[in-house]
Amino acid sequence: MADKVESFVRSKIFTYEKDPRCEDHGPTDDLVQEMRALAREAGVLTPHIKDDSSHFSHLDTALILRKSGLSPLGPLAVNTFAPDEGNMYLLGKCASPEQKKRFLDQLVEGTSRSAFFMTEPADENGAGSDPSMMLTTAKPDGNHWVINGRKTFITGAKGAKVGIIMAKSDDGATMFLVDLPDPAIKIERVLDTIDSSMPGSHSVVNIDNLRVPADQMLGESGEGFKYAQVRLAPARLTHCMRWLGCCDRAQEIASDYACKRQAFGKPLVDHEGVGFMLAENQIDLKQAEMMIDWCASVLDTGDLGTTESSMAKVAVSEALFRIADNCVQVMGGTGLSKDTVVEQVFREVRAFRVYDGPTEVHKWSLAKKIKKAHKIANEG
Amino acid sequence: MADKVESFVRSKIFTYEKDPRCEDHGPTDDLVQEMRALAREAGVLTPHIKDDSSHFSHLDTALILRKSGLSPLGPLAVNTFAPDEGNMYLLGKCASPEQKKRFLDQLVEGTSRSAFFMTEPADENGAGSDPSMMLTTAKPDGNHWVINGRKTFITGAKGAKVGIIMAKSDDGATMFLVDLPDPAIKIERVLDTIDSSMPGSHSVVNIDNLRVPADQMLGESGEGFKYAQVRLAPARLTHCMRWLGCCDRAQEIASDYACKRQAFGKPLVDHEGVGFMLAENQIDLKQAEMMIDWCASVLDTGDLGTTESSMAKVAVSEALFRIADNCVQVMGGTGLSKDTVVEQVFREVRAFRVYDGPTEVHKWSLAKKIKKAHKIANEG
Amino acid sequence: MADKVESFVRSKIFTYEKDPRCEDHGPTDDLVQEMRALAREAGVLTPHIKDDSSHFSHLDTALILRKSGLSPLGPLAVNTFAPDEGNMYLLGKCASPEQKKRFLDQLVEGTSRSAFFMTEPADENGAGSDPSMMLTTAKPDGNHWVINGRKTFITGAKGAKVGIIMAKSDDGATMFLVDLPDPAIKIERVLDTIDSSMPGSHSVVNIDNLRVPADQMLGESGEGFKYAQVRLAPARLTHCMRWLGCCDRAQEIASDYACKRQAFGKPLVDHEGVGFMLAENQIDLKQAEMMIDWCASVLDTGDLGTTESSMAKVAVSEALFRIADNCVQVMGGTGLSKDTVVEQVFREVRAFRVYDGPTEVHKWSLAKKIKKAHKIANEG
């Protein structure tokens, strides 16, 4: 399947990278649907989910998603992109049969998009990277829940048909499924950000007295963080997989450039200052691959993989940034221009160092675990 | 003067940073002229050149240009931006009185912009970072010269009124002054690049049988590299000055953010992971300032400052990138968004690590000088 | 077996780390034999070679050697140390049965040590890191060969009983086995170096008309580089394995320190500046482990693993240095003192970044392969 995806992305999708419908706020849904029609035809749509609705193992998924990521457009074309891939995973694990039919099927078929409403604005002393500070509330009202709050950085909210909303009931964090758009969910503004690969970009959203029927609660009241955990590590890891594919591509482009262009009397690649950067990239790519595969294998055992996915997120995102930065530098002015996809990869990977928990939050969490492990070892 | 410039940029220019006329290809000339009218009124237009046409010392210029750089729009507003600042410097040093009157005065008055046509496309085995590979030719034809060639990354070419063109005569590299636009100079395309602060952005330009009267030659035939040297180190250094100002600003914004926002129970700045980044920035800013001032002092002695400006370019551009990267990281999602100017500073400074000679070319040149110094010392 | 080795090193060898026989030029042979007697008794001597003389797979060896490395003395105690481990591997693969009996058996039994005479002094325009510049010659003389030359950085030469000498015959590089000491092989001086874990340290050696019977040639004349290749990648990798074990230990010690000591009102580990260093180490340790295992798996397929072992050497040695450096820093003054083994690990790992090919030589070689692969791909 990975081979099929690679071949599809290389032959059909690369060509769309200069399509004017790749806008600052991400590719338009028109472009997405055009590419998906091709993917459907080629048998590579939603390639990580099998016909019987089961998922490939995390380890198999790693290769499939990596290949889909060879173009920033690839994951959109074959429906392995964020946040939908993670949302499909969550619904597959936690939704009722009725909920799956209503909300999940359209996502798997690639006919619509979804959004995950969790992060809250830091500027109101809200959650930011710290989910315990969530302010959005869900109050019961007869057979409904009434949700009020404000969310930010909601990827793909604009244009999504399916929403998963996290709010606090009296029992704790709780998730709800909703159809979108909904007049009670207002997109205050679409953020202008450094990255541009996500359709609908990222939005600030106001939720004002949204009424949700009780049967649209995902699982149980107060269990929202538990379900978020189900999604958390795998979704964090699929980001790594896709961006690894993008950096494979950047390295291909930069190597080709360095082998073909001359400077000061010899090919660029023969300058150690350039050749060393490509060599470092080759090592970083290998290490990123192995961190992903290791974490995927842990997830395949049924473990939550919190520690492993924190380690993988830090290692992979920082490695990919070094790679992308080196590729830009190897290519000089061309690396800074949109003539190749390297420039976009650089911007996307910069954002990735923040998204899904900045490096520093993961290190903080790892340090806490080192302390805890020490305590257990010394008391045991 | 530096204080006046700072006060002007803070009070009048910051507010333009979200003006829709700040486009991907740089601010429009309409916006530039609107800001310059304010600068003229405030007595801060072209602040580094005195009324008697002499320049402030390089050391004084360092502070003035740094303050102008507090906004990416500042250098445009007060006319200290690249490539015009460097072009004005070159014309002031090398042009004849007639040439000054015709080409320089309009630039000093800030009523028009200029472009410097030197870099050639690497994809034709052309110059890239290596000026010795220049392919553009100048052939004498009666009292005229006929220029043919192709140039790339010509900053500000679109919309410029004055052009300085480097071409090879039989005597060697030679510079010519031309009025723009000219039908023989065709802008093939304006590059889409990661940076967006330069009006007119960067263009690929085709020069097809451009006829230039002999009196528009700058200085002598074959002396082009000598004049380029005059411009080289100072122009390289003024880039450092302006971008240092931009990073001062980014640090201000990130510090403010870190002191006001809370995460995990305390202000961000109280997290060592965040506070250390700001502390490192403070050190890097100081070091960047001192490298600039040192190199400026060397230039003020009349020295060409080739070594010093290479050292300064490497040290300052790499330091500023660390600073900008830290500022983005400190601010998390907000750092990635265009809600503050930090996101743009990050992109601009990334480009700066390549423009005016990538870091690697300068290190290469420094290593050559270390070898040469060793040889002299051992033979001396 | 790895568990047995770990348990042995922890319970029996740690205690020798402050033995005064750990001298600047490495542990004395007296100490080595005392520890080996314990290892023999515990059934962990030469643990990576099975009773039938076959070796464990490279992948299994990785874990055994890592555990032996938990103390800098461990590899000496259990006979997995360099250069003997690599020499045993080479003789096992390339020596004749008679040669094995005479030279290999004593090494496997741990009763004597060996040395590998390859590197030549750079100060005579000799080989240094560049084996093609070898100046040592082997001339046939009847049924003998006469060897002349000068070698440097010959680890363990002082005190070794077995020598493997690389010299150039008319056919090319050739290896010879010799008993040591030999009056024709003079140790000019034992180098004082930053590391101190190797018994006999590293010597400069002069070979003056050494006569070697023809049956002590290893394999064929002119095939020396081929045999060196057999030894090269595995020996490079076992270095990685052992030093990884040492850094596991350093991390244990530093974590323990950081959890127990207080500064500015809380345990050191609760300072992000400290906790982040430990978290980075945890990630680096994992990545080092995976690079080693990956390369070992490639070697287990029978591949020479030149590229993979270059990648592993660079990645692992640089990662281990960051780890050791962080451990020193976490522990402050205590990290600088010989009160714990961390100080030695730091020095040893610094040396490791140079030994077996400095980082830069491997990057250079990787860049060459990137260029070659590009050429093949474009012509293919």
Add this chain to the structure above:
Amino acid sequence: MADKVESFVRSKIFTYEKDPRCEDHGPTDDLVQEMRALAREAGVLTPHIKDDSSHFSHLDTALILRKSGLSPLGPLAVNTFAPDEGNMYLLGKCASPEQKKRFLDQLVEGTSRSAFFMTEPADENGAGSDPSMMLTTAKPDGNHWVINGRKTFITGAKGAKVGIIMAKSDDGATMFLVDLPDPAIKIERVLDTIDSSMPGSHSVVNIDNLRVPADQMLGESGEGFKYAQVRLAPARLTHCMRWLGCCDRAQEIASDYACKRQAFGKPLVDHEGVGFMLAENQIDLKQAEMMIDWCASVLDTGDLGTTESSMAKVAVSEALFRIADNCVQVMGGTGLSKDTVVEQVFREVRAFRVYDGPTEVHKWSLAKKIKKAHKIANEG
């Protein structure tokens, strides 16, 4: 004076670097006195203090001490070494005329050495890098004070004739001057550390009912931290000056090596991988010099320079470590051996990153000041 010192160190002291009296615990006092006799004769003993007992400005001192540092032995030879240089500065500022005559004069004349008893062991929940946790007490008893406590990392304690002891009276931290040795001050053990330049090395010291006459109190009771501040920033900075000189030397040696030795067909320096390291060093050396000079100029205004010396300590110590590490790497095996002083410089500078406040403590302190400055700016 700086020229005289440089010339003296180069011509008279370099030759002592391989003297066997350079022991692991530092040069012997015998060697120190032999070198000082030469310095006295050459008129360069205690060169930073003028004949009228006044000090050169901090800025002038920077150059003198840098030149004295060209050899690790230089500061000992000319009496600019730590901790004596700082102790002389402190006594010159804070001691009474009688105290100066008794304790300071012998130090300035270079006939004896001194020690500063401040740091306490971290393993007793003592001070470590955190002076507020000091446990050593001073109790009045008639016209005497009785001091009890335990100190660690007391540089030069063994062999010192003059001691400055910090202890807590009821008024707070207080300093006392004592003659050494004294039976109540027992050197528990001399630490074995990675560095080896300080005579007497660093000791753990037990103070058991030490009786000190009241007139040996330095200044007033409870003012100890104030006096420590007087010494703090200048002493921190003189470390930077001396080690900068050492790294100047390492760069000289490594450049010479790289220009003379060949590898893979050309001089090492022509390999970009090597030449770039030397170029980076050149930049780092310049930046270290400027940070020192800037901080010295601030101290010359009478300012305490706490922020500036923290910035300088972090920037300079980290830069010098990069330089020393690069020099080792450039020289390969030779860099690891004690054949040149580069190996020692590497070890000394590693220690310097911890001594006088580890990098992390200074960043922590700088972050606190950024927060405070923000508060003041926003309230002002």
